[in-house]
Amino acid sequence: MPDAPRQRRPYAARVPMEVRREQLMDAALxxxxxxxxxxxxxxxxxxxAGVTRPVVYGAFxxxxxxxxxxxxxxxxRAFGRLLQALPEDADPADPVGLVKAGxxxxxxxxREDPDTWRPILQPPEGLPEVVRQRIEADRERVRLIFADLIAGVSTTQDGPPFDAELYAHAVLAILEHFGRLLIDDPGRFTTERMVDGATRLLSMLWR
Structure with missing residues (x-):
């Protein structure tokens, strides 16, 4: 009897490298x-991605x-959207309004694009070191932005100046945790509930 034909390995069609890299990153996500x-x-x-290992190593x-x-x-994507979430015409004298709007x-x-935020807000179980370092560097950039905002709010308030660095850590921790809740259980934690909870918590810091 003639030999059975060999089953061919899946063939990955040739596509521009930038397109292939995007496809592989989408698959990884x-x-x-x-x-x-x-x-x-x-x-x-x-x-x-429906490709072979050599295709992956050809792109990365x-x-x-x-x-x-x-x-x-x-x-x-996430950092750009986070900056968009900060009101451009924020009034430092109204920190609660600033928090509520943001x-x-x-x-x-x-809610509109949870997968953009998931790799950043997801608990770090099994997190590769290279990814952990990158996420922490991004968090530090956001902390510095919050610290500048809080320092500006401090100048409009009576009493001793705020510890902007410490408050920035607290604000970021609250936002990250609330973000995880939104991703994990969006039906239970409505936007209105999250806004009310965040503004109440953060307003305590600014009393």
């Missing part, structure tokens, strides 16, 4: 959303390089 960082590997990403040097590129992309816009953006 889907794996992270579904399985967490512990489920991320070159094999898992290749399978999700390795898993660390791919995850760094993914975090770069997601950071640009939280409301941020909650809306997380």
């Amino acid at each position: 889907r794996v992270i959303v579904r399985d967490g960082y512990g489920g991320v590997s070159v094999d898992a990403i290749a399978k999700e 040097e390795g898993l660390g390089d791919l995850l760094t590129a993914l975090l770069d992309r997601q950071q640009v 939280i409301e816009q941020l909650a809306t953006m997380i």
Whole structure:
């Protein structure tokens, strides 16, 4: 009997490298959303994208390089949206109004595109070191922005100046935790509930 024909390996059509890199980062993001960082590997990403390992290594040097590129992309999207959430015409004399407007816009953006925020706000179980370092650097950038805002609010208040650095850590911790709640259980934690809770908590800091 003639030999049975060999089953060919899946063939990845040639596409421009930038398109391929985007496809692989999208695949990596889907794996992270579904399985967490512990489920991320070159094999898992290749399978999700419907390509072979050599295709992945042809676009990225390795898993660390791919995850760094993914975090770069997601950071640009998330950080840009976070800046959009901060009112341009904020009145430093009205810190509660500033918080309310910012939280409301941020909650809306997380609901509209949770996958952009998931790799950043997701608990760090199995988090690769390269990703952890990148996320922490991004958090520090956001902390500095909050510290500047809080320092501006402090100048409009009576009494001793605020500890802007400490308050910035507290504000960021609250926002990150609320963001996780929005992603994990959006039906239970409505935007209105989150805005009310955040403004009440943060207003206590500014009394």
